[in-house]
């Protein structure tokens with residue numbers, strides 16, 4: 499099964515009219531929010547929150563109160579408080595970064611429901627999740643460090659959620675806005691049994707594999723991907739497979755398997771001669787990637803297959819990240835550009851896997867994945883008396 503957006507067929511009988519739900523009075527709920535990391539994803543999220551607020555209030559009775567924003571060095575409290583802004587003559591009041599003070603401010607006394615969104619890639623922030631959750635603050639994040647970091651911290655996050663009412667969600671850590679973790683959770687919650695999950699979890703490597711047909715050396719394609727902004731500034735971060743390994747650990751843990759990064763068998767595409775070099779020196783020697791990757795391509799072609807970068811997790815917790823030779827008719831051989839694709843083989847989807855596919859990176863889609871998590875938490879809030 500594919501989750502894809504299909505065009506709506508035009509009716510031959512009547513002009514299209516906007517459908518309005520019947521009028522009802524939604525129960526009023528309020529969620530106080532603090533955004534950590536107003537970078538690319540955090541910035542896009544702030545825009546999306548602002549644009550959606552009137553509709554959410556009208557349709558769902560949901561009021562989202564932005565209480566603060568914190569970046570690596572500074573924080574801005576009461577950022578949408580008109581009274582405070584008026585007192586400050588409209589000026590934005592920045593203070594030095596203080597994560598504990600920030601959380602306490604967002605969790606102000608009259609906030610029944612508080613939520614922190616971590617849009618940083620910071621270990622310092624991720625290490626605070628258990629404490630925040632234990633204090634009753636919900637946490638939503640696209641930051642992979644908690645979901646794939648030390649197992650003890652992950653267990654502490656679970657324990658903190660289990661011991662109180664706070665919830666932790668991290669949909670956007672795996673394939674950004676694509677509903678990958680939610681699909682897994684729905685399958686398991688409804689009693690399906692996982693057999694394995696297989697996917698192309700790296701948009702960069704999907705693009706490189708799609709384009710690597712032998713007409714250009716691999717290093718030339720890599721430079722093109724870098725120029726297009728498809729790779730990390732240091733492309734070894736993509737080629738090493740670690741980012742995909744983190745996503746597999748997150749999926750495994752969501753499936754109830756106690757896995758850590760060290761348990762994932764990762765076949766790095768970075769030769770040892772390049773792995774320790776400073777970035778500049780490495781970029782000058784990228785041609786060292788060409789021969790091994792040309793050999794892998796030739797091997798795939800000799801068997802009539804195509805080469806794809808695949809992450810795999812099975813129900814026993816066996817996980818791998820590597821280049822794989824697939825038959826030319828395989829779904830992974832026909833993705834577009836930097837698309838991610840994930841297949842779930844389960845007892846119900848045994849012969850024909852459930853498949854989720856689409857762009858798996860970019861600030862707007864990642865922020866939308868974060869926003870969807872926030873709304874799922876908001877849906878479960880009790881109404882304000």
Ligand SMILES: NC(=O)c1ccc[n+]([C@@H]2O[C@H](COP(=O)([O-])OP(=O)(O)OC[C@H]3O[C@@H](n4cnc5c(N)ncnc54)[C@H](OP(=O)(O)O)[C@@H]3O)[C@@H](O)[C@H]2O)c1
Nearest residue numbers: 535536537538539569570617618619620640641859860864
């Ligand atoms: N971009 C994507 O397509 C994508 C896709 C999936 C997941 N993600 C994940 O989303 C997260 C954000 O990515 P991004 O591309 O938006 O990164 P980014 O543009 O580099 O933004 C990171 C933000 O985090 C802030 N920050 C860093 N350390 C902090 C700290 N200790 N306390 C508070 N704020 C701190 C930075 O502050 P300064 O502004 O002061 O530097 C910056 O605002 C990352 O975890 C990334 O892995 C991104």
